[in-house]
Amino acid sequence: MNNIASIIDLAVLNGCEVKRNESLKKLTTFKTGGIANVVITPKTVYALSEILMMCRKSNVKFFLLGNGSNTLASDDGFDGVIIRTVGGLCEMYLTDDHTIYTEAGVTLSKLSFFAYDNALTGAEFLYGIPGSVGGAAFMNAGAYGGEMKDVVEYCTHLNSDFQVGQLSSRQLEYGYRKSVYMKNGFIITGVLMKLKKGDKHEIRSKMDDLMEKRRDKQPLEYPSAGSIFKRPENNFAGALIEKCGLKGFHIGGACVSEKHAGFIINTGNATTFDILALVNHIQKTVFEKTNVKLETEIKVLG
Ligand SMILES: Cc1cc2nc3c(=O)[nH]c(=O)nc-3n(C[C@H](O)[C@H](O)[C@H](O)COP(=O)(O)OP(=O)(O)OC[C@H]3O[C@@H](n4cnc5c(N)ncnc54)[C@H](O)[C@@H]3O)c2cc1C
Numbered sequence: 471m472n473n474i475a476s477i478i479d480l481a482v483l484n485g486c487e488v489k490r491n492e493s494l495k496k497l498t499t500f501k502t503g504g505i506a507n508v509v510i511t512p513k514t515v516y517a518l519s520e521i522l523m524m525c526r527k528s529n530v531k532f533f534l535l536g537n538g539s540n541t542l543a544s545d546d547g548f549d550g551v552i553i554r555t556v557g558g559l560c561e562m563y564l565t566d567d568h569t570i571y572t573e574a575g576v577t578l579s580k581l582s583f584f585a586y587d588n589a590l591t592g593a594e595f596l597y598g599i600p601g602s603v604g605g606a607a608f609m610n611a612g613a614y615g616g617e618m619k620d621v622v623e624y625c626t627h628l629n630s631d632f633q634v635g636q637l638s639s640r641q642l643e644y645g646y647r648k649s650v651y652m653k654n655g656f657i658i659t660g661v662l663m664k665l666k667k668g669d670k671h672e673i674r675s676k677m678d679d680l681m682e683k684r685r686d687k688q689p690l691e692y693p694s695a696g697s698i699f700k701r702p703e704n705n706f707a708g709a710l711i712e713k714c715g716l717k718g719f720h721i722g723g724a725c726v727s728e729k730h731a732g733f734i735i736n737t738g739n740a741t742t743f744d745i746l747a748l749v750n751h752i753q754k755t756v757f758e759k760t761n762v763k764l765e766t767e768i769k770v771l772g
Contacts, residue, residue, distance in 0.1 A: 499695055
């Protein structure tokens with residue numbers, strides 16, 4: 471605990487926001503999880519690196535969180551430091567007339583509006599994905615035919631020694647919901663995105679159109695982490711789950727959405743235990759009935 475106290479002191483000294491005994495329900499879109507000892511939101515990359523170095527030196531576990539929209543937090547909470555980029559690393563600016571540099575903690579919806587404001591097209595697909603730029607660059611987030619890999623020129627990061635560096639798009643080893651950052655454990659601090667000049671009216675109507683599609687197809691009225699499973703080859707997880715008769719199936723407060731079987735929703739009082747039990751049940755049933763192994767897309771915290 472003394473180690474954590476010295477990390478908190480350092481965080482305060484570096485102007486970070488610090489919250490103690492914070493519920494992970496507040497930090498994840500699934501709205502489940504226990505208590506985290508400390509949540510630190512650094513405002514600068516320098517502060518972020520100082521905190522990370524101190525965690526390592528003091529042998530304190532940390533977890534890097536963006537907007538928590540692809541993360542399932544343990545009911546036991548997190549005995550360590552959660553470092554949150556959203557609300558902290560949120561600088562965003564044009565580097566020339568068609569390139570945006572954005573820090574990792576900027577939300578994807580703010581980024582899409584910034585692109586729209588500057589009549590830049592190519593980022594519309596990100597509108598409606600409730601994540602951060604860092605989380606999206608890590609996951610190679612994508613929707614409606616677009617993926618981060620199509621727009622990222624390079625990512626800046628802190629490497630395993632917490633030194634500043636960058637990787638160009640070719641070095642990012644982007645694949646379906648996959649990036650090199652899942653292997654190297656570096657912390658993404660920002661992304662340079664190359665977009666194209668476009669017509670503001672067309673950009674806005676594409677954004678609205680994609681949002682409409684989401685509202686139509688997805689259970690946005692419930693807490694979730696979006697699609698829980700990756701898309702299997704030549705198939706759709708939601709279609710397979712539906713085919714197995716699992717729509718509406720629930721364990722505790724975790725339920726397969728009636729609106730979109732690829733989503734598990736928290737109907738109010740779900741625990742992470744319920745969600746994981748439901749994930750297991752779905753995987754087992756789908757494999758038994760269709761011989762397809764469903765792989766989860768979400769990351770587990772704790
Ligand atoms: C309603 C809903 C709809 C969704 N629709 C889509 C969709 O259409 N397409 C899609 O791809 N996803 C979708 N998602 C999932 C999710 O929004 C994306 O995966 C998003 O990119 C996650 O970003 P995040 O900041 O919330 O990540 P988090 O959940 O905070 O983190 C996810 C992982 O990324 C790591 N990470 C976060 N930030 C960094 C960083 N700066 N450096 C290194 N690692 C980092 C975390 O450690 C964790 O392992 C949806 C989710 C919801 C709830």
